[in-house]
């Protein structure tokens with residue numbers, strides 16, 4: 571990171587939104603608004619990003635043919651069943667983004683109450699039904715303050731781990747907040763790619779056969795996530811400045827959620843299960859794709875072509891210059907239209923049922 575260029579100032583939050591601490595909600599990083607509560611999730615926050623996050627939700631719904639993977643459906647429906655003398659079923663979506671999943675869930679389960687929480691106030695593209703509301707908070711620091719034990723029947727955390735520094739404490743909080751029989755549904759990706767035989771593709775430098783701009787982008791995303799920006803600072807020790815880099819330990823655990831949950835012990839979860847979703851990186855066809863994955867892949871391709879704009883503050887906090895990011899963006903957009911190699915991204919869903 572280049573500390574001189576990381577100019578951070580507080581900016582006003584979007585008008586008309588409720589949040590506990592208006593000043594803390596957004597700050598400016600490299601001239602772009604980012605969240606002001608957390609220093610490891612360095613995506614921009616604006617209308618274009620909320621629209622990309624709507625696309626993110628649509629891409630998973632299309633790929634899975636619903637709001638969660640088919641093999642998890644029975645456990646989730648069971649957890650959301652209404653008991654005559656019990657509280658109404660409640661759902662929490664941590665890091666809800668545009669809130670689209672919450673709104674879809676609230677419509678699909680009208681007898682449940684759905685809460686979405688995020689670092690920034692949600693700007694949903696449609697009016698949430700009355701059984702859905704949104705709150706602002708940081709999953710690293712606020713869950714214990716915001717939610718009582720045994721409050722929820724289902725907790726959903728999708729594509730959020732980049733912004734969570736203490737994943738183990740998140741899992742403990744989730745377990746505490748779940749009612750017995752409640753389900754935790756987590757999904758995160760792996761910042762690498764896979765071929766049609768499901769073998770991992772090795773990273774290639776520019777100029778080498780098999781080089782991919784998409785791989786270059788996710789390589790830099792992983793590097794910045796490991797070294798979270800404001801934790802990387804210069805200590806003046808004459809005659810040199812010593813650079814200290816504090817890693818976000820969760821960066822290495824993004825794809826190991828299943829193992830982390832299983833490792834919590836025998837008395838914690840009734841079961842822990844996993845479902846792998848592979849989506850094509852770019853516009854190509856392959857006999858191994860289902861119709862849902864084909865449709866999801868098209869939305870993923872559109873989503874990825876917008877991603878460099880979303881993560882510009884993150885990439886500028888790493889070692890790429892603005893000119894290098896512009897080259898990466900145009901290279902990526904060309905590659906997505908006409909891929910030179912067939913590669914897939916892996917999205918790992920894990921669900922567990924509380925004992």
Ligand SMILES: C[S@@+](CC[C@H](N)C(=O)[O-])C[C@H]1O[C@@H](n2cnc3c(N)ncnc32)[C@H](O)[C@@H]1O
Nearest residue numbers: 611665666667688689708709710728729730733
């Ligand atoms: C890539 S988006 C995913 C949005 C949504 N979960 C989905 O899958 O459509 C990640 C979201 O997580 C939020 N986030 C990241 N770190 C967080 C944290 N520590 N606490 C709460 N929200 C967080 C971000 O603000 C962003 O809205």
